[in-house]
Amino acid sequence: MVARFMSLKEAVSSSVRHGDTVAMEGFTHLIPHACGHEIIRQGLRDLTLIRMTPDVIYDQLIGAGCARKLIFSWGGNPGVGSLHRLRDAVQDHWPHKLEIEEHSHAAMANAYDAGAAGLPCAVFKGYRGAELPRVNPNIKFIECPFTGERLAAVPAIRPDVAVVHAQKANKKGDVLFEGIVGVQKEAVLAAKKSIITVEEIVDNFDDVPFNAVMLPHWAVGAIVEVPGGAHPSYAQGYYKRDNAFYKAWDEIAKDRDSFAAWIDENVIKGGPEDFAARRNENRA
Amino acid sequence: MTDYTATEMMTVTAARALKNDDVCFVGIGMPSAACNLARLTHAPDITLIYESGTIGTKPDVLPLSIGDGELCETAVNTVSVPEMFRYWLQGGKISVGFLGAAQLDKYGNINTTVIGDYFDPKVRLPGGGGAPEIATSCGEIFLVMKQSKRGFVEKIDFVTSLGYGKGGDDRASYGVTTRGPSRLITDLCIMEPHPVGKHFIVTSIHPGVTREQIIEGTGWEVEFADEIAETPTPGTNELTVLRDLHARTAKAHEGQQ
Numbered sequence: 001m002v003a004r005f006m007s008l009k010e011a012v013s014s015s016v017r018h019g020d021t022v023a024m025e026g027f028t029h030l031i032p033h034a035c036g037h038e039i040i041r042q043g044l045r046d047l048t049l050i051r052m053t054p055d056v057i058y059d060q061l062i063g064a065g066c067a068r069k070l071i072f073s074w075g076g077n078p079g080v081g082s083l084h085r086l087r088d089a090v091q092d093h094w095p096h097k098l099e100i101e102e103h104s105h106a107a108m109a110n111a112y113d114a115g116a117a118g119l120p121c122a123v124f125k126g127y128r129g130a131e132l133p134r135v136n137p138n139i140k141f142i143e144c145p146f147t148g149e150r151l152a153a154v155p156a157i158r159p160d161v162a163v164v165h166a167q168k169a170n171k172k173g174d175v176l177f178e179g180i181v182g183v184q185k186e187a188v189l190a191a192k193k194s195i196i197t198v199e200e201i202v203d204n205f206d207d208v209p210f211n212a213v214m215l216p217h218w219a220v221g222a223i224v225e226v227p228g229g230a231h232p233s234y235a236q237g238y239y240k241r242d243n244a245f246y247k248a249w250d251e252i253a254k255d256r257d258s259f260a261a262w263i264d265e266n267v268i269k270g271g272p273e274d275f276a277a278r279r280n281e282n283r284a
Numbered sequence: 285m286t287d288y289t290a291t292e293m294m295t296v297t298a299a300r301a302l303k304n305d306d307v308c309f310v311g312i313g314m315p316s317a318a319c320n321l322a323r324l325t326h327a328p329d330i331t332l333i334y335e336s337g338t339i340g341t342k343p344d345v346l347p348l349s350i351g352d353g354e355l356c357e358t359a360v361n362t363v364s365v366p367e368m369f370r371y372w373l374q375g376g377k378i379s380v381g382f383l384g385a386a387q388l389d390k391y392g393n394i395n396t397t398v399i400g401d402y403f404d405p406k407v408r409l410p411g412g413g414g415a416p417e418i419a420t421s422c423g424e425i426f427l428v429m430k431q432s433k434r435g436f437v438e439k440i441d442f443v444t445s446l447g448y449g450k451g452g453d454d455r456a457s458y459g460v461t462t463r464g465p466s467r468l469i470t471d472l473c474i475m476e477p478h479p480v481g482k483h484f485i486v487t488s489i490h491p492g493v494t495r496e497q498i499i500e501g502t503g504w505e506v507e508f509a510d511e512i513a514e515t516p517t518p519g520t521n522e523l524t525v526l527r528d529l530h531a532r533t534a535k536a537h538e539g540q541q
Binding site: 028029072074078087090091102110112113127129183185213246 | 336
């Protein structure tokens with residue numbers, strides 16, 4: 001991968017295909033909502049969506065019919081309640097049946113780490129006495145060859161495309177993450193292709209601390225400047241989490257018609273440039 | 285002070301279970317309120333850790349999500365999520381995990397995954413998140429949950445996270461060496477595991493609560509300890525700090541527009 005600056009429309013159309021495995025990460029922070037909207041606008045179908053916390057962003061993609069399968073570890077609207085579109089898909093197969101593969105956070109975090117490290121699987125002390133291994137055939141147990149200790153194993157995550165949002169890129173295409181950094185670095189390094197939206201593109205990173213969380217330009221794919229692109233989540237140093245929107249989403253998503261109307265008004269008729277205003281409304 | 289709610293009683297009692305030198309993995313909701321109340325009263329040096337990677341965080345208001353900016357801004361350090369789960373949790377650096385649940389049984393096994401059959405659920409819940417490994421990797425677990433027959437059941441529909449399994453020594457048979465759920469704090473009482481059988485027994489009843497209320501709010505046959513304490517009432521300072529915390533939180537969250 002070599003970083004290339006482009007529009008969001010071009011980034012998605014050149015990187016994502018129907019049926020791809022796509023990981024959109026950001027652990028409550030820096031969630032790539034603008035790119036999620038672009039994927040809906042471009043009508044991508046049959047995606048396998050991976051995300052530790054499929055919150056509002058995947059509720060939108062699932063309700064809009066983009067997903068065939070979801071791999072996840074916690075599916076809720078943080079601090080608010082359920083994801084109604086996810087629930088409708090799982091319980092009542094609307095807009096169609098959704099296959100789910102469910103893990104714990106520890107398993108997903110280890111699986112991204114293994115993907116970035118080029119390993120076929122992740123090994124960890126997990127799922128002890130838990131019931132998920134009964135319902136998820138991708139959870140197995142192995143014996144440590146040295147101590148005999150029984151350890152959990154899950155396949156490494158190797159997405160076709162990773163999508164993340166970051167604060168900054170410089171003009172060379174190096175990318176800087178600050179604050180709660182989640183599994184974004186691991187997701188990008190584990191993926192074949194990546195799309196990174198950023199709040200701004202700056203001249204250089206001369207004033208960045210030595211041990212900052214960065215991805216060098218040669219390790220990332222498409223870079224798109226989308227101010228506010230993480231809204232309603234937040235970008236540390238730029239804008240706050242729009243808690244009011246998360247609460248409002250509960251009402252919007254409860255009903256199939258109000259959800260469809262919201263998607264039509266805000267996604268289908270919208271564009272990445274709409275996010276800048278949302279950034280201004282939630283200034284840090 | 286006598287003027288307090290059952291929820292305040294539960295939160296204050298949960299907070300008191302924490303010690304100043306604890307390193308505590310904090311769940312969102314009730315655990316978060318209790319842990320921060322402890323930090324703002326008797327345990328100022330407690331280390332609070334949220335699974336978003338924030339270590340030693342001191343939020344001025346309670347976060348709505350486990351990854352609010354406030355947690356990062358006030359933390360000693362923020363690490364990646366893989367590091368959090370691998371080095372800090374799995375590595376055995378955390379003394380107490382604080383969890384809630386949708387359903388729980390008398391052995392402290394908890395369900396946050398599904399009501400009904402997994403493949404044909406009546407209600408799909410958010411899922412385990414960090415809980416399956418928090419439950420087995422922290423030194424001990426405190427559970428906090430309001431009592432009801434729907435929540436406190438004889439048999440949970442899905443074992444998201446291990447407590448004492450089938451009771452007795454069953455927990456250790458999974459290769460788990462940590463202590464497990466050592467305390468269950470409810471809005472009515474405190475339950476602790478029986479030293480041998482590991483099923484929860486009532487060891488302390490909150491002031492003004494009757495045994496009948498506890499039996500009414502529990503789906504399994506309640507066992508009472510031979511000697512039952514009366515849970516101390518919340519202190520004036522604890523209630524003031526807790527109410528201020530909730531007021532600041534409400535103001536901060538609505539102030540966002």
